Amino acid sequence: MSYENILLNKEDKISTITINRPESLNALNAQTIKELSDAFSELNADTSCRAIIITGSGEKSFVAGADIKEFIDFGKEEAEQLARNGQNSLFNKIENMNKPVIAAVNGFALGGGLELAMACHIRYASENAKLGLPEVTLGLIPGYGGTQRLPKLVGKGIANEMIFSAKMIPAQRAKEIGLVNEVYPIEELLTKTKELASIIAKNSPMAISKAINAVNLSDTDKGFETEIKHFGEVFELDDKKEGVSAFIEKRKPNF
Known part of the structure; x- marks a missing residue:
């Protein structure tokens, strides 16, 4: 299967998905969500794949958020359907994959980007990463699982602080609160993530x-x-x- 907005590489039982929209800091639009959903379905059925890494292109951004231009004029029913479709087609799919998914957070992970990382089973981040849920600054709330997955990872109090304040937190703080597992220099992030994936790939x-x-x-x-x-x-x-x-x-x- 060919893709326009993502790159899919398979090597030694490890598959790497790279969101490749650097001109928009890898923001999630409808096509990208569809391509990611298709790629994860493909990998879920691929018995030669033992672990999956997802990251963003470049060194600035994992995923800077959802592409707001696509839904700025939505009404209530359209917005509900957008959130439901995204959850069912991608975010819940990742969480319930039959093999581990590791997020290599290489820069900004904001809004839908952080929600994408939180749907993964493990998160490694680069030292320059910034993570946050800024939706309330737009009069919105997280719609791809942010209000549900963040409290499970960091506790309700810290989740409330992050969501209500819309503050971005640095990678080291994200590690302190359990939002990411490890933090590495940007040039080491993928190498360290692949090392973990290789260890996992040897197990049952x-x-x-x-x-x-x-x-x-x-x-x-x-x-x-x-x-x-x-x-x-x-x-x-x-x-x-x-x-x-x-x-x-x-x-x-x-x-």
Whole structure:
């Protein structure tokens, strides 16, 4: 499949998606969201892909936000449909992928850009990154999951402060509050992200898939039961047999 606004590279079980709209600081417009959705569907079905990295082109911006020009004149029903379609087609899809998605936040991650990063399972950031949800300065609120995912990552108090004030925070502060996992110099960001992806790619893809599902339900009343169910299910899988055999035989597993 060919794309206009994103680049897709597959190498050694790791796929990298680069949002490639540098002229607009990689802002999310309808076409880009559609292309991202298609790319994630493609990778979800690709059994050779074990981990996914998403980043932005250049060194200034991961994603500077949604392309406001596309919905500035929307009414209530159109706006609701925009948010619902975005959630269902992309943001929820990323969160529920059957393999890990790592955001390499290389600069501004604002509005929909931060919401995109938060939908990913892990976030690494460059030292120059700035993160925030500025929607209230436009008389709007986050519509792609910002009010839901941010409190789960940083707690309700800090989430409220970020959303109500619309302040951008630097990468190091984002690490302090748990919004990103690690911070690196911009020139090291992709290398460090790929190193993590390579470690993940060596582990059981079936076990990771079930772990993603269980972790995603950790803040619901289904969390413990899902973990128990999946713990039992993996005992019937070839990956478990290979992993245990490799451990007993003192060799590395071949998943």
